[in-house]
Amino acid sequence: MAAGAPMGAGTTSDIYKGDAARLMMPTWLIIGIFLLAPVIMMGVYSFLTKEFRGGVVWEFSFAAYDQFFFDRGLFGDDPPTLEWTYIGIFWRSIWQAGLATIMCLLIGFPTAWFIATRDPKSRSIWLFLITIPYWVNLLIRTVSMKFLIRDTGPLNEFLLAAGVIDTPLGLINTDFAVQLGLFYSYLPFMVLPIYAAVERYDFALSEAASDLYAGTWTILRLVIFPVVKPGIIAGCILVFVPSLGAFLAPDLLGGAKTFMIGSLIEEQFKGSAGNWPFGAAAAMILLTLVLVILLIYARAQNKVEDR
Amino acid sequence: MASPEIAVSIDQVVKRYGGFTALHGVSIDIREREFFTLLGPSGCGKTTLLRAIAGFEDVNEGRLLLKGVDITNLPPHKRPVNTVFQQYALFPHMTVFENVMFGLLRKNWIQSEAQRRVQDVLEMVQLSDFASRKPAQLSGGQQQRVALARALAPRPQVLLLDEPLSALDLKLRQAVRSELKALQRETGIAFIFVTHDQEEALTMSDRVCVMSNGRVQQIGSPKDVYEAPVNRFVADFVGETNLLEVTVNKIKDGLASVALPGGNAFECPAAAVVDPGVGHLSVRPERIKVTADGQGDLDAVVTGHTYLGTDIQLLVRLADDEVMSVRLQNSQTTEIPEQGAAVGLVLEAGAARLLAD
Numbered sequence: 001m002a003a004g005a006p007m008g009a010g011t012t013s014d015i016y017k018g019d020a021a022r023l024m025m026p027t028w029l030i031i032g033i034f035l036l037a038p039v040i041m042m043g044v045y046s047f048l049t050k051e052f053r054g055g056v057v058w059e060f061s062f063a064a065y066d067q068f069f070f071d072r073g074l075f076g077d078d079p080p081t082l083e084w085t086y087i088g089i090f091w092r093s094i095w096q097a098g099l100a101t102i103m104c105l106l107i108g109f110p111t112a113w114f115i116a117t118r119d120p121k122s123r124s125i126w127l128f129l130i131t132i133p134y135w136v137n138l139l140i141r142t143v144s145m146k147f148l149i150r151d152t153g154p155l156n157e158f159l160l161a162a163g164v165i166d167t168p169l170g171l172i173n174t175d176f177a178v179q180l181g182l183f184y185s186y187l188p189f190m191v192l193p194i195y196a197a198v199e200r201y202d203f204a205l206s207e208a209a210s211d212l213y214a215g216t217w218t219i220l221r222l223v224i225f226p227v228v229k230p231g232i233i234a235g236c237i238l239v240f241v242p243s244l245g246a247f248l249a250p251d252l253l254g255g256a257k258t259f260m261i262g263s264l265i266e267e268q269f270k271g272s273a274g275n276w277p278f279g280a281a282a283a284m285i286l287l288t289l290v291l292v293i294l295l296i297y298a299r300a301q302n303k304v305e306d307r
Numbered sequence: 308m309a310s311p312e313i314a315v316s317i318d319q320v321v322k323r324y325g326g327f328t329a330l331h332g333v334s335i336d337i338r339e340r341e342f343f344t345l346l347g348p349s350g351c352g353k354t355t356l357l358r359a360i361a362g363f364e365d366v367n368e369g370r371l372l373l374k375g376v377d378i379t380n381l382p383p384h385k386r387p388v389n390t391v392f393q394q395y396a397l398f399p400h401m402t403v404f405e406n407v408m409f410g411l412l413r414k415n416w417i418q419s420e421a422q423r424r425v426q427d428v429l430e431m432v433q434l435s436d437f438a439s440r441k442p443a444q445l446s447g448g449q450q451q452r453v454a455l456a457r458a459l460a461p462r463p464q465v466l467l468l469d470e471p472l473s474a475l476d477l478k479l480r481q482a483v484r485s486e487l488k489a490l491q492r493e494t495g496i497a498f499i500f501v502t503h504d505q506e507e508a509l510t511m512s513d514r515v516c517v518m519s520n521g522r523v524q525q526i527g528s529p530k531d532v533y534e535a536p537v538n539r540f541v542a543d544f545v546g547e548t549n550l551l552e553v554t555v556n557k558i559k560d561g562l563a564s565v566a567l568p569g570g571n572a573f574e575c576p577a578a579a580v581v582d583p584g585v586g587h588l589s590v591r592p593e594r595i596k597v598t599a600d601g602q603g604d605l606d607a608v609v610t611g612h613t614y615l616g617t618d619i620q621l622l623v624r625l626a627d628d629e630v631m632s633v634r635l636q637n638s639q640t641t642e643i644p645e646q647g648a649a650v651g652l653v654l655e656a657g658a659a660r661l662l663a664d
Contacts, residue, residue: 204396207363210383211390212410212461222409226400 039287046280054274064281086264086282090289093261096175096250097243100182101190104239105232107183108190112231115191116198127195130188142181142248149177149253173255181249189238197231233297241290261286313375314339314465314497315360320369322355322521329355331521332369337465337499338514342491344500346508347518348544353501356518357467360499362386374464384413389458390467394474395450397442403429403453404438410461428456431490448479455487459494466491468500472507484511505545509533517541537578538663542589549595549631551588555661558583563661568627571604573654577661587662592620592634594658597644603651607631609644619643623650 046064048056066072069087070080115126133141149155151168159165171177205227209219225232247262254260261282268279315337322330330352337343345353358364360371362383371379378386389410398406404425411421429435432452442450451471458466468487472480488511491498502508508515509529517524517532517540525537536542539550553565553573563577565588575588600606607623610630614637621633621644633652635641644650 202394202396204392204394205398207361207383208390208392208396208398208457209409210363211361211388212457213384213413214409215384218413223398227398229400 042280042283046277046284048277050275050277053272054269054276056276061277064275064277065285067275067278068281068285089259089264090261090285092259093244094289096178096182096258096260097240097246100179100186100243101236101240103179103183104187104190105236108187108235109194109232111187112191112194113198116195116201123199127192130191133184134188138185138248142185142252145181145184146172146252149180172253173258175254175258177253178250178258178260181253182243182246185246185249186239186243189242190235193234193238194228194231197228201228233301237294237297240293244290245286312339313337314341314373315499316370316372316375317356317360318370318372320356320359320371321367322352322359322364323367329521330359330366333518333521333523334369335516335523335526337497339497340495341513342488342498342500342511344502344508344512344515345518346502346505346515346545347524348503351518352521353503353518354469355521357390357469357499357501360465361388361390361467387463388465388467389461389463390469391451391454391458391471393470395442395454395471397450397453397457399442402439402441403434403445403456406442406453407457407460410457414461424460425456428460431459431493432456447475448483451475451483455490459490463496465497465499466494468498470501470503472502473504480507487511509545515545517545519544535576535578535660536589536662539587539589542660542662547592547632547634549590549592550662551590551625551629551631553586553588553661555583555586558661565661567604568625568629569606573604573659575654575659575661576657578663588659589662590631590654590659592632593618594655595631595633596653596655597621597633597635597642598651598653600649600651603653605631605652605654607650607652609646609648609650611646612643623652 045056047060047062049059049061049063051057066080067083069083071083072078072080111130115123115130118126147153149169149171151170151172155171156165156168160168171180201224205223206219209223214222245262245265246260247266250258250260250263251266265279265282265286268274268282269276313336315335317333317335317337319332319334320330321328321332333352333356345356347353355364359366362378362381362385366379369379370377373386373388398409401409407425407428408421411424416424425438426435429438432455434449434452434456437445437449437453442453445453451474454471471487472483475483484507487498487500500508500511509532512529514526515529515532516526519540525532525541527535532541532545536545536548542548543550551568553567555563555565556572557564558577561577563575563586565573565575565586567573567588573588577586596603605625607625609621610624611622613620613622615634617637618634619637619641621635623631623633625631631652635643
């Protein structure tokens with residue numbers, strides 16, 4: 001560039017564009033190596049043949065998917081009928097994850113609202129308090145929860161001593177315990193995005209609505225909810241998706257009856273009883289399921305915006 | 308108690324925030340079909356008062372009557388008044404049409420009538436072609452008109468406007484002023500308009516209420532508050548003025564005899580209550596004539612000029628070192644005295660006014 005020549009706006013933005021591409025490199029590298037590569041590997045494995053002591057034989061096969069969806073009898077030569085075991089586990093997982101998401105939303109929305117409407121100074125304190133549990137490993141937190149709610153744990157002992165109950169509540173190894181674990185694990189993922197949305201919410205909109213004859217519930221339904229909806233959706237996705245694949249909470253807090261996808265997949269890769277291609281297939285089916293749900297949401301969202 | 312000609316009666320309203328009193332027993336009657344402006348600097352209580360009428364602020368004492376009906380304890384959504392907000396507060400997820408429709412649906416209008424009303428109101432503010440746009444796709448001026456349409460659609464008994472022009476640029480602001488005024492005549496309801504811009508207040512209002520520190524200073528026509536301010540605050544806030552310290556010799560029948568700085572005697576009208584002694588004389592800069600040294604009511608030395616386009620502002624220093632501003636029309640016939648020149652200043656008859664502190 002000639003000395004003293006004025007810097008053109010085009011030149012400046014071109015420089016930024018080049019910089020942006022370079023700045024994105026580490027991100028692409030990490031996504032490529034640690035996200036795409038494992039998913040592709042998982043996809044490939046799901047079409048291989050299992051080795052009996054864990055691992056795979058490099059022979060193409062649909063066996064894993066076949067095992068997931070169809071029952072061919074004890075010796076594998078009966079006409080195929082739908083296999084409900086794994087679909088049932090998936091269904092229960094979706095149900096559990098959905099319920100955990102709704103619980104997180106019901107508790108998380110008022111919490112986020114409360115924090116976002118404090119004065120800025122105490123907001124950061126509340127946010128800090130919300131995130132404090134995350135300084136401790138999830139495994140340890142889940143085990144602690146198990147100790148807390150088991151029949152001989154402090155919760156039951158306290159209630160027994162206080163005379164509120166005669167026999168322990170029997171919380172452990174139930175769906176409720178799994179719910180509690182999921183709720184506890186993922187609540188902040190609901191609170192934080194909703195908080196971010198509510199914090200940006202212009203309260204003059206509520207005043208305008210109330211000026212235009214809307215009562216409290218109408219304002220919530222027609223103004224606040226639609227305006228902070230992106231935060232709510234983000235929170236729901238951030239809670240639902242990991243809940244669906246969670247295995248710590250169902251493993252440690254649930255029993256045999258509360259088996260979820262995460263545990264099913266995890267078992268396939270453990271020890272000699274495992275079946276890698278089947279585990280990979282289950283993981284691929286889970287991934288597909290999540291992607292389909294996200295796509296449906298994205299399309300619904302686009303339709304609303306095009307209107 | 309309130310006569311039917313009164314749209315809003317504000318009766319001894321007090322509003323406190325903790326230890327701070329925002330409104331000290333304010334009483335104002337706003338008439339039907341008038342363009343009424345609350346004018347004052349920020350923090351004077353004008354917005355608080357407007358928000359109290361809308362119902363967004365509870366009042367600690369006093370009453371608010373809307374056409375004779377006590378609305379003091381009604382929530383905002385039960386008061387038949389609508390507000391145009393400073394930043395418009397349009398619902399971002401709704402189209403222009405849906406925004407304007409909002410109030411009508413809440414008041415259970417029949418769908419077909421509501422739609423017709425929305426179309427009519429959008430036509431009134433010339434936005435019919437933009438009905439299906441979202442607020443973010445409109446310019447500031449268009450958003451402002453949507454806010455206006457939305458507030459007018461449910462046929463409020465009174466329209467409240469909270470500095471609705473402050474977010475517009477100067478040229479647009481001037482155009483919208485006359486539109487607003489026309490709209491007010493067309494709708495035939497009282498507009499209560501809050502602004503800190505005295506020019507806006509003077510050009511649009513039927514009556515202006517000048518407020519300061521939570522108190523009403525003066526209520527009157529734009530001409531009244533400009534030409535007959537009751538105290539120093541009003542004279543200083545509304546338009547530009549010179550405040551001269553003078554010795555008051557005698558006051559009789561609202562006419563004061565004062566001694567100007569430099570000793571010349573002068574007679575002028577006095578605002579209601581002024582005691583003899585030291586008082587302040589308000590003289591508008593455009594009501595001062597420049598003449599030869601020794602020929603005027605005051606003697607002064609020119610210390611500077613400022614070019615203002617239509618006018619030229621002259622800064623002059625009096626014998627007692629007080630500085631005054633004089634406005635001369637920028638025409639070819641006007642003689643502009645040189646800097647450092649000694650001049651005489653003539654105060655036009657009725658141009659000066661003795662004020663209470």
